[in-house]
Amino acid sequence: MADFLEIEDVSRHFRNIRAVDHVSLTVRKGEFYSLLGPSGCGKTTLLRMLAGFERPDTGRIRLDGRDITDLPPHKRTVNTIFQNYALLPHLTVRQNIAFGLQVQKKMPRKEIDEAVDRMLSLVQLESQADKKPGLLSGGQKQRVAVGRALILQPQVLLLDEPLAALDLKLRQKMLMELDLIHDQVGITFIYVTHDQGEAMSLSDRIAVMNNGRIEQVGKPAEIYEAPRSSFVAAFIGDTNFFEGQVLELVGDEYSRLNISGFADLVCFNDKKISAGNPVFLSIRPEKFHIGRNRPELSPKHNIVRGRVEDIIYLGGMTKYWVQAEGHKISITRQHSRFFLDEEPIRWNDDVWVWWHADDGFMLERYSEADENLVSLPPDASGTAETAQ
Amino acid sequence: MKRSRFPMAVTASVLVFFYLPIAVLVVNSFNASVYGGRWEGFSLRWYAKLAGQREILHALENTLLIAVSATLVSCALGTLAAFALHRYRSALQRWHFTLIYTPLVVPEILMGMSLLLTFVAAGVRLGLFTIFLAHVTFCISYVAMVVLARLQDFDFSVIEAAQDLGANAWVTARRVLAPMLAPGIASGALLALTLSIDDFVISFFVAGPGSTTLPIRIYSMIKFGSPAMLNALSTLLLVVTFTLVWTSQHLITKGEQAK
Numbered sequence: 001m002a003d004f005l006e007i008e009d010v011s012r013h014f015r016n017i018r019a020v021d022h023v024s025l026t027v028r029k030g031e032f033y034s035l036l037g038p039s040g041c042g043k044t045t046l047l048r049m050l051a052g053f054e055r056p057d058t059g060r061i062r063l064d065g066r067d068i069t070d071l072p073p074h075k076r077t078v079n080t081i082f083q084n085y086a087l088l089p090h091l092t093v094r095q096n097i098a099f100g101l102q103v104q105k106k107m108p109r110k111e112i113d114e115a116v117d118r119m120l121s122l123v124q125l126e127s128q129a130d131k132k133p134g135l136l137s138g139g140q141k142q143r144v145a146v147g148r149a150l151i152l153q154p155q156v157l158l159l160d161e162p163l164a165a166l167d168l169k170l171r172q173k174m175l176m177e178l179d180l181i182h183d184q185v186g187i188t189f190i191y192v193t194h195d196q197g198e199a200m201s202l203s204d205r206i207a208v209m210n211n212g213r214i215e216q217v218g219k220p221a222e223i224y225e226a227p228r229s230s231f232v233a234a235f236i237g238d239t240n241f242f243e244g245q246v247l248e249l250v251g252d253e254y255s256r257l258n259i260s261g262f263a264d265l266v267c268f269n270d271k272k273i274s275a276g277n278p279v280f281l282s283i284r285p286e287k288f289h290i291g292r293n294r295p296e297l298s299p300k301h302n303i304v305r306g307r308v309e310d311i312i313y314l315g316g317m318t319k320y321w322v323q324a325e326g327h328k329i330s331i332t333r334q335h336s337r338f339f340l341d342e343e344p345i346r347w348n349d350d351v352w353v354w355w356h357a358d359d360g361f362m363l364e365r366y367s368e369a370d371e372n373l374v375s376l377p378p379d380a381s382g383t384a385e386t387a388q
Numbered sequence: 389m390k391r392s393r394f395p396m397a398v399t400a401s402v403l404v405f406f407y408l409p410i411a412v413l414v415v416n417s418f419n420a421s422v423y424g425g426r427w428e429g430f431s432l433r434w435y436a437k438l439a440g441q442r443e444i445l446h447a448l449e450n451t452l453l454i455a456v457s458a459t460l461v462s463c464a465l466g467t468l469a470a471f472a473l474h475r476y477r478s479a480l481q482r483w484h485f486t487l488i489y490t491p492l493v494v495p496e497i498l499m500g501m502s503l504l505l506t507f508v509a510a511g512v513r514l515g516l517f518t519i520f521l522a523h524v525t526f527c528i529s530y531v532a533m534v535v536l537a538r539l540q541d542f543d544f545s546v547i548e549a550a551q552d553l554g555a556n557a558w559v560t561a562r563r564v565l566a567p568m569l570a571p572g573i574a575s576g577a578l579l580a581l582t583l584s585i586d587d588f589v590i591s592f593f594v595a596g597p598g599s600t601t602l603p604i605r606i607y608s609m610i611k612f613g614s615p616a617m618l619n620a621l622s623t624l625l626l627v628v629t630f631t632l633v634w635t636s637q638h639l640i641t642k643g644e645q646a647k
């Protein structure tokens with residue numbers, strides 16, 4: 001399908017801050033597209049340029065073949081769900097939803113009334129229609145914001161962290177509703193979030209942003225399974241990083257790595273990093289196997305010896321931290337037959353940890369900004385959030 | 389436990405102290421007696437007589453003319469000042485705020501005197517126009533403060549939301565800004581109106597021949613006119629003032645509930 005929304009080399013600076021730094025993206029028609037990144041990485045600024053509230057310093061934005069870069073917000077066929085909803089407090093729910101059609105004078109009053117009624121039922125607010133926004137709950141406000149934007153049948157709907165203000169349970173409910181609405185209306189959604197779970201569960205594609213730049217674009221599974229940078233690997237889910245060097249290429253697809261303390265490891269190398277280069281080996285906690293006895297393994301497996309330092313039982317799974325040759329490895333295992341395991345693993349047990357060569361991935365260069373994430377993968381995004 | 393009667397007694401005394409003189413005034417305005425003091429039966433004669441006084445009607449005319457025009461001008465300027473104070477924060481704005489705030493605390497007699505000296509020095513002829521200018525100077529401050537208080541919790545993202553939904557600048561101003569700020573501006577306006585109608589000290593300084601306002605007229609009536617007629621006039625003034633203040637309060641609370 002042809003590209004519907006094209007963002008070409010767009011930048012926006014605030015004094016010396018590069019909020020958005022030469023970003024190019026293309027979004028397809030009807031796609032649920034997420035911009036995912038930590039707070040302050042420029043997601044809102046990029047979205048505001050799509051809506052027309054900010055002018056890019058460089059670059060062009062095209063929608064359906066038409067250049068909209070210089071169009072003011074009220075002339076764009078793009079609508080926004082604001083982070084705080086920004087409902088008009090002096091109007092009722094019904095009037096809020098009718099507002100766009102009224103000011104654009106697109107249709108006679110009777111048709112507006114009918115359209116509003118249909119929208120009220122789509123967002124399930126018929127019973128609240130005559131209330132002012134001040135009397136609504138968070139979830140209801142959110143639905144007004146969605147209805148108010150959708151009634152205009154925008155070509156693109158922009159959503160700026162629409163669930164951030166809701167509590168966890170409501171968030172999950174609204175998540176499913178948004179998904180359903182997207183399926184029903186077939187409008188292109190651009191969804192901004194710093195929550196990887198939201199992005200993963202809703203999106204057709206995700207663009208991961210960091211420091212005003214796009215790190216990687218891909219389907220949720222691609223981003224999780226084959227991150228292109230150590231930032232993406234650390235930001236999306238948990239991972240273990242091991243610093244090392246490529247020793248030699250093995251066949252077309254594999255490399256032998258030297259990682260301090262471990263014997264030679266073999267790893268899938270789709271990026272064709274040549275021998276001698278420094279790399280990070282990244283392995284997700286759930287890709288490891290752990291056991292007290294050394295199993296029979298194919299040559300495509302790696303195995304290391306370590307000692308269990310910590311165990312957290314989480315019901316559905318257990319987290320282990322294993323100290324192995326100076327590396328602290330985080331491992332999660334699902335267990336279907338926990339109590340049937342003859343001998344559960346305990347603290348200070350000596351264990352074997354093994355994984356298949358295809359389950360690790362190598363990341364070549366890393367920037368200084370990523371370095372912080374490397375030492376603290378799971379928490380780095382959390383601390384960035386509190387700063388805002 | 390037996391509750392102390394003391395707080396109740398204090399409250400009652402304070403209320404009596406404040407409102408007894410007013411009550412006496414109002415009651416006396418319906419007293420047929422010329423000098424008050426003794427009740428000689430209900431009568432509306434002082435009100436009837438009031439209506440025949442050309443000078444009083446003229447003073448009333450002056451007062452209303454000044455009050456309405458000063459209110460309109462100070463509303464426009466005060467709202468803009470409040471907007472600027474709210475929207476832009478800088479060192480200059482702190483000075484701006486102080487400038488706006490000062491007239492609320494400066495003694496009236498000082499303001500009256502300084503305005504008089506200014507007008508004289510500038511060679512402006514004293515009259516209705518100078519009173520109007522003087523009233524605008526202090527009314528701006530009150531309007532600005534009332535509107536500013538309303539703006540504190542004004543969410544400017546609704547303006548962007550309106551634009552996003554297709555409203556241009558004019559439609560946004562008319563359909564979003566105006567209705568949302570109307571209660572604030574209106575209560576500021578009523579306050580300005582009340583202050584202007586009531587003002588004596590400042591008006592007294594900057595008034596000229598033929599520009600006597602109602603409060604100034606009342607003052608001279610204490611010396612020459614009949615005190616009974618004064619009671620009637622004051623009662624009328626009281627009713628007007630109370631209505632305005634009450635409406636203004638009502639608008640403020642209503643505005644707060646709407647959020």
Ligand SMILES: Nc1ncnc2c1ncn2[C@@H]1O[C@H](COP(=O)(O)OP(=O)(O)O)[C@@H](O)[C@H]1O
Pocket residue numbers: 014017018019037038039040041042043044045046
């Ligand atoms: N109007 C502005 N003026 C100055 N700096 C801004 C402005 N808007 C955003 N920024 C800065 O740009 C960067 C990106 O902000 P933003 O787009 O809001 O990030 P995100 O939505 O990803 O949290 C931040 O460092 C922020 O402080």
Ligand SMILES: [Mg+2]
Pocket residue numbers: 040043044161
């Ligand atoms: Mg944001």
